[in-house]
Amino acid sequence: MMTNRQVKILQLLMDNSYSGAELAHLLNASRRTIIRDIATIDYWLEKEKIGNIDTSQKYKLQVNNHYQLETFIQELQLKQYRVLYYLLVYPALSNDDIAAKTLLPKKNIDEIIYYLNQKYNYLFMIRKKVGKGVYLSLTTQDRIDLLASLLFSFTRLQKEIPRASYVSKKFRLKNAKLTQLLKRRSTLESQQQLELQLLSWQLCWTHDSIQYSLTEYFEEKNLRIQKAAQLNLVKILVRINQGYRVKIDEHACAQMLIQHLKRTISFPNYFDETVTEPLKALKASYPFSFELAEELAQGLQDYLKILYIDSQYIGLYIVNAQHLASQSVHAVMYEERHSISNINEMLLKEQVKNLILHVVHSVAELNNCVKKYPITLLLVDKMQLVKVADVNTTYIFNGILDHTDLVKIKNIVDTALIRAEIKNVFNEHDFFYLNNDVNFNFTLQNALKILSTQHLITAKQANAILKREAAGNQLIIGHLSVPHIKATIDEPFRLFYFRLDNAIILNKVKVYGILIVLVNSQASEYTQLFAYLYGQLKHAVPEVLATFRNLNRALLMAP
Structure with a gap:
């Protein structure tokens, strides 16, 4: 059986590569001890035909059988927590009793008790007393x-x-x-x-x-929950924050924290370790927020007489309160595990702009949310997908959102924003029929003259479009020419379409229409507009480009 330190090394190497010095620092051990442990782990991996440790640069774990390795780690954890289980159920047990119930050697039991005391010293201590045995106080x-x-x-x-x-x-x-x-x-x-x-x-x-x-x-x-509900947390936040000066919405933050405290009292989750790694980056980005959270958590813990309030979760809510900006797309995330939903909520608010996120933990909450808000996205954890089979799910994720998830969700949000804006800015008055010249530049000049005459664009904007086209910045999507500029406009973008009576050959491509695009120079969230237009119109046939109704449908239809 591996020592707890060796298991920890193995778990660390499953996520990343480390030098001997880095492992020694993380595990508070000597470099020589780490070298011996690495040799033991490597021997075991090769013996079980699971993999090996590459020591050419940093220590890097190379795995042949991921399932076998995960099963091994889980079984080791289960042995440790089975000991804790029996110590919680019984008032006291002898080492012989524990050995008989867990089928573990006494030496391993002593090692596990030491490990549990080290890891969870903020929650409990396992003690031994002559005549009483092993017990938790x-x-x-x-x-x-x-x-x-x-x-x-x-x-x-x-x-x-x-x-x-x-x-x-x-x-x-x-x-x-x-x-x-x-x-x-x-x-x-x-x-x-x-x-x-x-x-x-x-x-x-x-x-x-x-x-x-x-x-x-x-x-x-219930008494503790009532006590939490009666807290004037806004006043407490303001007082403690005087030493940190973190810019937060105290009222919104207090409301979120009260709900968190109620849930923590109702069912504390002491053994969820999924939050540790994702929070490291957040702590580095928001050090004062998490320092504020530590002081606040300790005060609340003492006042409410709760065994432990994890300041990391308090820190998440404080950081959340720093990001309560105006948003425009409603999304619901269905995740029954509060620890996972808290992290995902923070990641989404950090990475995806213009998003109003409603987090729900039950089907009843989901149904109420769908009735109450104009929901654009429904994000559902894969583990709970079967419970919401009757609802149209937009995106399925697996636990904590990774970089790929966030990019895909951001694209979905961008797409939703673009579609909503197209509905606002593009109507029949922006669709023109043009008796065109065979020369594209003359045709574009005539189109821009119509727009400037009707005061839909300025003369300066028209000249800027002509200059960009003359400089070779020509964009063609399918059978559509898309002249475009950044401009100072009130809307995120404007669209003007000219249907040509006769096709024009431009860069060896038959062009049946001109879509003039002005993008607000300040609206950075609409940088995906041209990728969206390309995806919607790359296969558009002349018939689609011939009428407003057909073109509008093509611009707004789901892929």
Whole structure:
């Protein structure tokens, strides 16, 4: 069995290449120790025919069998968290008891306990006492929450629990007060999370690690939630922010944070490690926001008596509050995991302009959102796609959005913006019929004269278009000439179309129409306009270019 440090090295190398010095710094170990660990890992990889470590420059992991490696890592994690599971369920256990339940050697158990204490020292400490054995010192509330969170993150552990351990519906219905308390949970947690809390209470109650009744457990939660709701968080934010001077919308930020606190109290997610890497870049970009978040999180934790509030999530909301600018495309993201949705929300607001994003975590929320807003995009996590099969999904993603996802979503948003603007600026008054000359330049001059005479463009703009064309900046899309300039206009762009009575040969291509385009020099978000026009019109036949109705349909139709 590998040591925890060796497993950590393996996990790091799965994501990136590192030098020995970098690994030594990250793992707080000597360079010599890292070299020995690399040799052990490399030997194991080759023995299992999974891959090897290239040591020619930095340490680089080369994998032949990704599935086998992922399975190995998951199984190691499960061994570690199985030990924690039993220590949460039972008030105390001897090393022999743990070995019998987990089928692990005692030496490995001691190593796992050391690892858990190092990694989660902010949540708990596993202690040993003569006559008592190995135990966790926790309050009832924290023990149940930790166990529920553990089962939520490691679903394979759930499969090992006998069905008899689950709290029956009959038991719940007998207690009217409990039934009423459970009804209040639906807005803050999923049904699965609720069931896991019921199961965790049942497991701890059965093995005498708690004396709290189920009703008392949920009553205590509700008291903390009420306390969070009554916080004057705007005042607290303003006071703490005096030392950091982060420009945020305090009211919007406070509203988001109150909801986050309620969800954290309702079902804390202590074992979700998916946020660590994506947040590194954000922390580097917004250091003061995350420093503010750390101070705020500690104060809230003390006031609300919560075991742990992750300041990283607080930092995400603070950064979100820095980006509440005017936006124009409504999108819904369906993601049941709050940790993933928080990161994706931040990534989208960072990378995609003009986007009003509504994040929903249940089908009911999605249905309400679709009724309430003019939704252009629906982004759905692949894992939850089956739950929204009846809704037209625009984009399917898998967990945390990567660079490719963000580029594709940005293109979808740009396309939606362009289509919306075409509807606004291009109408029948912008469609002209022109008895053209055989010479293209004379024909273009006549078209521009019509526009300037009707005060649709200025003489300066007309001259700028002619100069660009004369300089060889000619764009032809299919059978369409597209003269264009950047200009000072109120709209993001303007379109004027001239249907030619007779085709003109331009650069050896038959041209049946001229589409004159003026782009606002300040509207950087419309840089994809010409790519969009090319995609819509590259195969347009003369009949499409002959009438306003046909051309307009071609410009607006979905690909």
